[in-house]
Amino acid sequence: MTTAFQAPPPWRRKTRRRKTLREVSLLDGPVMFFKIIRGFSSNRAITWLACVPLTLLGFSIFTTSIKAEELPKLSVSFLINNLWLLVATILVIFMNAGFAMVETGMCRQKNAVNILAKNLFVFALAVTAYWFVGYSLMYGDSLIGQWLYFGGLFFDPTVTAETISDTGLVPTVDFLFQAAFAGTAATIVSGLVAERIKFGEFVIFALILTAFIYPIAGSWTWNGGWLNNFGDRGFIDFAGSSVVHSVGAWAGLVGAVLLGPRVGKYVGGKVQAIPGHNMPIATLGALILWIGWYGFNPGSELAMDQWVPYLAATTTLGAAGGAIGATLISTVTSKKPDITMIINGILAGLVSVTAGCHSLTLLGSWFAGLVGGIIVVFAVSALDSSGIDDPVGAFSVHGVCGVWGTLVIGLWGFNIQGDGSPIGLLVGGGFEQLGIQALGAGVYATWTVVTCFIAWEVIGALLGGIRVTEQEEIDGLDIGEHGMEAYAGFLTNN
Template identity: 75%
Template sequence: MTTALHSSGRRRTASLQEASLLEGPMLLLRSIRGFSSHRSLMWLACVPIALFGLGLFNLSAHAAEMPELNAAFLANNLWLLVATILVIFMNAGFAMVEAGMCRQKNAVNILAKNLFVFALAVTAYWFVGYSLMYGDAVAAGWLYFNGLFFDPAVTPELIGEAGLVPTVDFLFQAAFAGTAATIVSGLVAERVKFGEFVVFSLVLTAFIYPIAGSWQWNGGWLSELGFIDFAGSSIVHSVGAWAGLVGAMLLGPRLGKFVNGKAQAMPGHNMAIATLGALVLWIGWYGFNPGSQLAMDQWVPYVAVTTTLAAAGGAIGATVVSTVTSGKPDLTMIINGILAGLVSVTAGCGNLTMTGAWVAGLVGGIIVVFSVSWLDSLGIDDPVGAFSVHGVCGIWGTLVVGLWGFDVQGDGSALGLFVGGGFSQLWIQFVGCAAYAIWTVVTCWIAWQIIGSCFGGIRVSEQEEIAGLDIGEHGMEAYPDFASAAN
């Protein structure tokens, strides 16, 4: 018994290859010269402890300089973080709407684009875009820059004034940049090369969108002119739509879309997913519009209500018009009507009465039905109606402020033509719409052309398009267990 106990000591591992997961790291350290003794290992263990202690010391020293966090500061930053999460979640809505409204053989490609583009947008916007949009003036009113990346430091003044910490503000703005890039995906769906789309998204979110956004949201020339775009009908939605339209025109229509000059229906493969996507976007818009208040105050629920009423008006308008024109209510038009109503109120959600917001959405829902047909008549292939929703209704939503907008959160004075405000605001809104259209069309045409020249075109081959981009671009299928003759 005694002998057995003495002979059963712990066996030394003969080699690193025979070591267990727990024994391996220690054996590796002992094999390094200078780390064979217990004393050396003790000193090594002190390194992370010392670094941790130094970090705590720095944090404590920095925290000691800060005033006590007040309720307004916490509420404002918490609300914007929640709003940011809602806007980021809109990527799921865009992906489902686009995938559902397109054909089964391209579902993986569409989902991959929508998922990956947000990663690209955040990275490009973090690297340089945020600085171009909210940096210091280089050419006052037109161009801003503050170096690469951004400073996340929180100052005592910021806390005392209940301001937004830079990191939360960056996340919110980056989510908007991602939205602009995602809109492009719908317009070029089912025929654009994945890699070339990726490169264009980087250019859009790093340079084109931020520079344009600074004209209004960083006190640029449009802001000084008096232009109003509360949450981005023009800055986000029309910029994304114009960028996508240029790509769609350069790509040309999908095979089989136009026969003898007449547009052919190319139904989506999953309307349940598309409908769910529309509802996800509707919910996400409560971060998009109310979050643009940039504070948790009494106007946040007001903006949420105007947003809701516009979406409802858009759904009603599109449903009625599609029923009258086609004989039956069209689900795709109901979906686009909701989105059209949301885009139509995005610029004026803080400057419209509740009635004005509902009417703006109603008209947007009517416009989107006719706009889809109008684009088809021009020979432009927009698979999901993205330009009609985000471009045409983005322009409409911006002009609405000049038609029946008020200074709701100020002195309540009339801004719009139809409510006694005169032509001035309407003209300013028109100038803003034109500026964003011209800037985006010119810069995106150059970007698409350069990318196409460098990579041998931006459109997939005819064989890839016929087989589907899922196989040609990704080597996989969204529904491998199902076959469809209508693929």
Template identity: 80%
Template sequence: MTTATQAPPVRRRKTLQEASLLEGPMMLLKSIRGFSSHRSLVWLACVPVALLGLGIFTFAAKAEELPELNAAFLANNLWLLVATILVIFMNAGFAMVEAGMCRQKNAVNILSKNLFVFALAVTAYWVIGYSLMYGDGDNGWIYFGGLFFDPTVSAETISDAGLVPSVDFLFQAAFAGTAATIVSGLVAERIKFGEFVLFALVLTAFIYPIAGSWKWNGGWLDSLGFIDFAGSSIVHSVGAWAGLVGAMLLGPRIGKYTNGSVQAIPGHNMSIATLGALILWIGWYGFNPGSQLAMDQWVAYVAVTTTLGAAGGAIGATVISTITSKKPDLTMIINGILAGLVSVTAGCGDLTFGGAWVAGLVGGIIVVFAVAALDSAGIDDPVGAFSVHGVCGVWGTLVIGLWGKAIQGDGAGLGLFNGGGIAQLGKQALGAGAYAIWTIVTCYIAWQIIGALFGGIRVTEDEEIEGLDIGEHGMEAYAGFSTTNN
């Protein structure tokens, strides 16, 4: 006679309704996917420790008797806050221009990069970038003021109508985000998402802030008399050089060059590209006039030079593209506007109205030839970002040495054609060259290290052909619509 073994009774799991007050939270966490393992709970337990660590490094507000707020103090800080919002809104413009000028199968990837990179840029700049750019030091090359920044408002700041540290940080962080966003256009349609955002962190935490300190924190270029009012070189060319190195390491998109000839890869939506250009134009009124860092009589002047530069750029690019291709090219009109804006960014406070318009006009002409030259060199720049921000960034820096004028000073001529001699042109060329060399060397190292750590920075051939929206994000920009995927 055999005795059947009886299976042990299955223990009924306690429901959340039956749990005690102490048991409930743990049961709730374990019911969430991803938190059922002990390892996940250990990582979760690290959160309050990390927050405590951040709290240690965050400066507490100092108790100080503050004077009554005056009108000049309020006006200056209110204007800079408005200008900051305009610069941040430029991220929407960059996203629209880039997405519209690229193929629909990569639209989600492009929009994701532009949106997420700004969040990363602000974080990296908050942790260390701002301190490296505006920290203490006297060697003119490297500055550091510790992690984070002190948001304390002093009585002297209010009395002197100075800027609140928090407002100043926001404005400068928006500039850092712009430099990172420029890179996105040059490497579009073939770079891995994760590797790109890692590079953006390095750029905004270290490379851009150190370069910016050379001029905007009284560094060695500033002591030489180099002029870059709002960042033709510091922001635009740094972002462009960084992206150019990435584009060269990535190589061209599949199908860009066939049998030795350049193949046009048209964008999928010129409507949003045009909208993006107009958003950028509006945002530039925060970029350039905001760089006055005060609400004074020169803000409107800078706004006018900015507008005239954009107008001249649009006209120059349209005329030249019509001559070279027999018909006006909308993409060149867009890039002409942006080229004109970049061309006056360095000198918008040191150019006459006529000088600003001519600077923009020449920038618009240059950008058409620069796009063709880059294609001929075998460098694939899907949206013309280097031609706009790099080539015209250098041009905008040099133009001060040609016909710049100390508008806000004594009105004396700075440039060669205004009686200022060749000295200022030499200083401008030195500054533009220094930013190019610094960015190329540091970004080459950064791109190479990231590629070595993660098995390259380019997506697979199959992913590129299918589109980065599916391969990198698992979604489509126009789901449910009948579209062509080429």
């Protein structure tokens, strides 16, 4: 930092050059420093001076992670495992683009900017909240038995010799991967509350969800919590059909119920279709999500081993089955194939195998996706009939099929990565695992509905409601919330 002093008149200048702090002795340095400080008179100078303690604090925080530990030579397996998880993380993060495209395309053009802003900004919020406290709540040390965990604010990014020797994961890579999952849960909410929620209120809710609600629930399964230890094998959710997808869906459903339907959705008690404005963008989004899911499911192996290709195969077959099932049923019910149902069928198939991609056979994965694709068509219709407005079918895809994907393990799952023994009811594994899976799905639904209802209500009470005005909704949230249009200068239909 340098300070500019006003040059004195020539008759007051000294011929001898003033010594700098670097040139004086250790004893004279502090005296000279405080003499300089007394020269600070402008507000700008005082502002810069106020940054000093913040800078020192910053240095103290960042230097705590620097430890002079002798690290062993990096093994090939250590590098490959961490490189694979980093690639998988990037794929999962890129899914945010897919969610943004699907939601934008399936909604009206007058709300496109709002939807894009939510999907883009929510990931930044999720990563920040998860870094601050969420990761610690999810993967910290036990605080209250197997129910609550906490390891302090932030996390220790230090790479230890033990981590390298055991070919473990670098803490920062593991954090990024888990943060991407937290962001996915928050993004799902956006689709359910689209086209009528205030931007700021949605932002606050996303922070609460990713900082507290999602991490606490996730620890019950993925950090050795009580669900993970329930029964002989524990609750099984390999990549998050319930932990991620249903939590996001239930959170969004509560918001959708409290918001009420969009203007014009129900006229005279009858459901009115509100078509999306851009199916090419929605289709592109579905394909991006399909590709991103190869980070979501195979990446959850947390290592590059012989099972990663298998997980990719079950993921692909689940998506294929979902697309086929949704296309067949939508063609039968509406007489023509519906592109929105094909899109949701693909996503439903992917969600349907997310929990059991490691415990389903290839045939079982395809059939699980097929059933998920069939379910999603009826779920969309049922939700509309119940008076709940879900603009993009997010609850049908992530909530209903998240529960289905959780239960299917208890129906025809196998211990494929172990001894290959059956664990599902229909393949000779008995009722136990099905009961545990049903319990887990119910627990996540109950926890999320209760906590999110409280969160939505408190936010609404403090900020004067969570819904935009009727006029703002009619004009479009792009203008009302952001003061701009997605297609300015182009003639388009709302």
